[in-house]
Amino acid sequence: MSSAARFSSLPRLAGAVCAAACLLVLGGCRQDMARQPKYRALAPSTFFEDGRSERQPVENTVERGALADDDLNIPKDSNAFPLPVTQQLLERGQERYKIFCSPCHGLQGDGNGMIAIRGMKHPPSYHQDRLRQAPVGYFYDVITHGFGAMYDYSAQIPPRDRWAIIAYVRALQLSRNAPAADLPPALRQKLGAGGAPAAAAHAGGAEK
Amino acid sequence: MWWSLVLRPQLVCSPHKRNANMAQIFHRSSNFVARATLVLALSAGGLALAVIGGLARSPYLTNQNVARQQPVQFSHKHHAGDVGIDCRYCHTSVESSAVAGLPPTKTCMNCHSVLFSNAGYLEPVRESFRTGQSIAWVKVHRLPDFVYFNHSIHINKGVGCASCHGPVNQMPLLWQASPLLMSWCLDCHRNPEPNLRPKSEIFNMDWKAPANQAELGKKLAAEYKLRTTAELISCSTCHR
Numbered sequence: 001m002s003s004a005a006r007f008s009s010l011p012r013l014a015g016a017v018c019a020a021a022c023l024l025v026l027g028g029c030r031q032d033m034a035r036q037p038k039y040r041a042l043a044p045s046t047f048f049e050d051g052r053s054e055r056q057p058v059e060n061t062v063e064r065g066a067l068a069d070d071d072l073n074i075p076k077d078s079n080a081f082p083l084p085v086t087q088q089l090l091e092r093g094q095e096r097y098k099i100f101c102s103p104c105h106g107l108q109g110d111g112n113g114m115i116a117i118r119g120m121k122h123p124p125s126y127h128q129d130r131l132r133q134a135p136v137g138y139f140y141d142v143i144t145h146g147f148g149a150m151y152d153y154s155a156q157i158p159p160r161d162r163w164a165i166i167a168y169v170r171a172l173q174l175s176r177n178a179p180a181a182d183l184p185p186a187l188r189q190k191l192g193a194g195g196a197p198a199a200a201a202h203a204g205g206a207e208k
Numbered sequence: 209m210w211w212s213l214v215l216r217p218q219l220v221c222s223p224h225k226r227n228a229n230m231a232q233i234f235h236r237s238s239n240f241v242a243r244a245t246l247v248l249a250l251s252a253g254g255l256a257l258a259v260i261g262g263l264a265r266s267p268y269l270t271n272q273n274v275a276r277q278q279p280v281q282f283s284h285k286h287h288a289g290d291v292g293i294d295c296r297y298c299h300t301s302v303e304s305s306a307v308a309g310l311p312p313t314k315t316c317m318n319c320h321s322v323l324f325s326n327a328g329y330l331e332p333v334r335e336s337f338r339t340g341q342s343i344a345w346v347k348v349h350r351l352p353d354f355v356y357f358n359h360s361i362h363i364n365k366g367v368g369c370a371s372c373h374g375p376v377n378q379m380p381l382l383w384q385a386s387p388l389l390m391s392w393c394l395d396c397h398r399n400p401e402p403n404l405r406p407k408s409e410i411f412n413m414d415w416k417a418p419a420n421q422a423e424l425g426k427k428l429a430a431e432y433k434l435r436t437t438a439e440l441i442s443c444s445t446c447h448r
Contacts, residue, residue, distance in 0.1 A: 034352035041307040044344065052342055099294040103319075114291050120323050151318045156300050 072159040073144075079135035083163050093168030096161045100153060109172040121149045126169055127176045139166045265389060272388075275381040276346045280332050282381075288413070289377035295369060295411050302369075306358040310345055313337045348382050349373075355390075356448050365432045366404040370413045371396075377413040390446075397440040401425030404432070 039045065039053035048055070072082050083089060098107070106112040109126035116122045124131065143162045146152035157165070180191055267273050287293050296302060298311035313336040320330055336343045351357055362372075369376065374385025386392055396403055402417065404425050409415040418424060439445065 031352070033354045036353040038353065040353070042310060050341065051344075099296045103291070103293055103297070114293075115319055115323065118291065118323065120319060149322050151314065151321065153318075155312070156297070156315065 069159045072163060074137050074140065076137045076141040077135055078137040081136050081163070081167070083160070083167075085167050089164050089167055090171060092161065093164035093166070093171075096157065097165050097168050100157055101165065104150070108175075109169060123150065126173050132173055132177070136166050136170070139169060265387065265391075267387070270384075270387045270389060272384050272386065275379070275383040276348050278346055278381060279343055281329055283379075284376050284382060285378055285380045295376075302359050303363050304360055306360065308359050313343060348384050349388065351388060355446055357446070363410055365400075365434060366407065366410070366428050367396075367400070368403075368405050368410045368412065368415060370415065371403045375413055393446065394441055397445075398437055400434060400440075401429050404428040 041054075043053045044051055045053040047053075074080060074082055102113055103115045104111075104113040104120055104123050105126070106116070111123045111125045113120075113123075126132075140162055142150070143157060143165065144152060144154050153162075180188060183191065263269055287298075288295065298315055299308040300311075302308040313333060316330075316333050317337050320333060324330055325334075332343060335341070363369075372386055374383075376382070402421060402425055405415055405417075406424075406428065434440075
């Protein structure tokens with residue numbers, strides 16, 4: 001064998017070794033860090049029979065921190081509002097009402113929400129006498145346990161927000177039933193200038 | 209220098225140099241062949257890198273814009289768009305925790321116990337409600353497990369859902385509107401101001417940046433007390 005031939009086989013061998021090494025490296029291209037053996041929220045599981053990684057707490061488990069909200073659970077026939085009613089609470093209530101209640105009850109609380117229009121049963125208007133007289137505990141009970149076709153919202157709305165919503169519902173009720181004497185002078189003047197329905201609808205805004 | 213190799217390939221094919229009394233093995237033209245081979249090899253390598261890089265960023269591999277089939281033909285266009293249900297009615301934890309979460313079957317039944325309560329296409333929902341088995345929604349967005357993401361901070365600092373998820377209220381079946389690449393996160397973290405909006409517009413899918421967004425963005429950044437760019441692009445913000 002000539003020295004030239006031996007010389008040229010060396011790089012070829014090196015090339016082959018390199019290529020093999022490259023293939024080996026490719027074999028390492030697994031996404032072990034991207035898909036780690038752990039559960040993320042709502043991930044499926046093959047370990048548990050029901051296929052869920054989220055486990056159901058034992059029955060009657062008390063959520064951490066829930067005891068602090070215990071004062072908010074008042075009886076159905078009580079009319080004692082358990083929180084100080086502030087502007088902040090009303091604004092929170094308005095926001096939460098729009099998210100969770102307005103689809104059925106409507107923005108004005110008259111039971112003409114979008115879902116009701118699309119075929120859900122129309123809920124009663126908040127502006128009927130029965131609901132105007134109802135104690136706040138009654139509203140709390142309906143949100144917490146449901147009523148008729150309305151399922152309960154205890155999982156979606158925490159207790160403090162339920163009370164914010166009730167405060168806002170009270171403001172809505174007042175908006176249709178406020179004595180003119182209670183209005184601020186500027187609005188009262190507007191009322192006197194005609195267009196009574198529009199001004200009355202406005203009063204709700206002023207009230208909160 | 210590497211180009212000296214290209215210009216004088218005989219340095220590479222050096223056997224005949226070393227063994228001076230040996231007959232010349234290579235024809236002159238092989239100089240050109242060797243040169244061309246080198247140039248081609250280099251450019252082919254570059255091309256391959258460009259293709260791989262481009263492919264990794266392309267919707268083909270990031271799964272961007274691909275609508276996923278779901279076990280129930282749930283339409284965000286109907287629910288969030290036409291009927292106008294707020295995102296938070298279903299994704300209740302999005303403001304307060306890292307995960308937005310998906311609604312439990314009961315949330316669907318709030319309406320569908322009455323509405324379309326006999327429709328065939330809702331049978332999987334009713335069955336899930338009867339048996340307590342989860343509906344196996346197909347995941348649309350999926351970051352690698354080594355990335356930390358948190359919804360609540362973005363929502364509370366003025367980034368709207370639509371900035372990342374696109375016009376969800378027009379999607380009959382959901383798709384991923386952003387690439388979710390690291391460069392995409394960083395583009396915003398380096399300069400979030402053009403994407404900031406007032407708190408009241410976070411859940412509004414149709415919000416458009418006003419003409420004075422440059423001013424508004426600055427004002428909002430100060431109001432939300434955004435952290436410094438250095439903190440937002442530090443590796444340990446997202447890889448912890």
